[in-house]
Amino acid sequence: MFDTDMLQHTLSQGERMAAPLPQRLSHTLADGTHVSMQWPGILWVEPASPAEHDVVLSAGVHGNETAPIELLNELVTALLEGQFSCRQRLLVLFGNPAAMCQGQRELKLNMNRLFCGAHRRYEGEEAMRAALLEQTVEAFFAQPDRRRCHYDLHTAIRDSRREKFAVYPFRHGRPWKRSQLAFLARCGVDTALLSHAPTTTFSYFSSDRFDADAFTVELGKVRPFGQNDLSRLAALRQELVALLSHRQSESSPPAPITVFDVAQTIIKRSEAFRLNFADDTANFTEFKPGALLAQDGELAHRVGEQTEAIVFPNAHVALGQRACLTVVPVGDEQPFE
Ligand SMILES: O=C(O)CCC(=O)N[C@@H](CCC(=O)O)C(=O)O
Numbered sequence: 001m002f003d004t005d006m007l008q009h010t011l012s013q014g015e016r017m018a019a020p021l022p023q024r025l026s027h028t029l030a031d032g033t034h035v036s037m038q039w040p041g042i043l044w045v046e047p048a049s050p051a052e053h054d055v056v057l058s059a060g061v062h063g064n065e066t067a068p069i070e071l072l073n074e075l076v077t078a079l080l081e082g083q084f085s086c087r088q089r090l091l092v093l094f095g096n097p098a099a100m101c102q103g104q105r106e107l108k109l110n111m112n113r114l115f116c117g118a119h120r121r122y123e124g125e126e127a128m129r130a131a132l133l134e135q136t137v138e139a140f141f142a143q144p145d146r147r148r149c150h151y152d153l154h155t156a157i158r159d160s161r162r163e164k165f166a167v168y169p170f171r172h173g174r175p176w177k178r179s180q181l182a183f184l185a186r187c188g189v190d191t192a193l194l195s196h197a198p199t200t201t202f203s204y205f206s207s208d209r210f211d212a213d214a215f216t217v218e219l220g221k222v223r224p225f226g227q228n229d230l231s232r233l234a235a236l237r238q239e240l241v242a243l244l245s246h247r248q249s250e251s252s253p254p255a256p257i258t259v260f261d262v263a264q265t266i267i268k269r270s271e272a273f274r275l276n277f278a279d280d281t282a283n284f285t286e287f288k289p290g291a292l293l294a295q296d297g298e299l300a301h302r303v304g305e306q307t308e309a310i311v312f313p314n315a316h317v318a319l320g321q322r323a324c325l326t327v328v329p330v331g332d333e334q335p336f337e
């Protein structure tokens, strides 16, 4: 019998997240869809006659970001119970099960900085898990001429003036896709940030290596398991089921999404790094031109010539990592298709 509670099954494996399950689980649903699990928190779904999308849905790359984990778990249960028929090839990933077990963002390493081979510079369970996730995504996306997408679901540490927003990874000059922004808007994600530099995040990995339509999607604030209001993610659930069922979306055309350019990526260079605003300052709080945002020893980080809003400020990241983004309204020069 295939366990319909993927989350409990994953947590029951404890901290063994880079080792295969003692026994591979495999099951064929009534509609012919084949479902299998060989590693903790990695579910592979192969419909009998798949439609054109290969869909990766991930959550728990940060172990304490529980709302999207609960959402994906509920979606998997619905699929396994036959509540909807999955017509797209689907890979569901719980990124960092060991951190999920501990209710922590990470054990030792921020897993969302370990992709694109960055895991090779480190040792330990999280580096091994990131390597496994890369190999799994590569194997899943190996089929040619498919439409690939990857939505990597997160929640933010701070309050946010914009509850749900997506980071659109750098596309090396390829146009940003309005169709994807419209999909996100139907999901209730009303804000997108266009990145202008390569990173080592999971969504950048799928975008860069496999030309997938990939995003980091922020879905509210971090809360412990059991304390999330999943009704706030109802629109996202509905659109994911429509995508997976290969049905037209039934939601009315969304309000246009607000798009920002990432203006600055502030890196923590020394242990002297300090943010120049209160710890409870919400994401998307605006600062006037010239305002001091952070001090890193002698180095001052200031707003440029136009007002900028802060996103993901965090003085407690490892040296060399991003401690804050700033964003500005999107410029006219961005290529969209
Ligand atoms: O709230 C925060 O400070 C962090 C929330 C989070 O985990 N965000 C992602 C964004 C990844 C990206 O830029 O694509 C992260 O920091 O990994």
Ligand SMILES: [Zn+2]
Residues within 6 Å of the ligand: 061, 062, 065, 154, 155
């Ligand atoms: Zn996260």
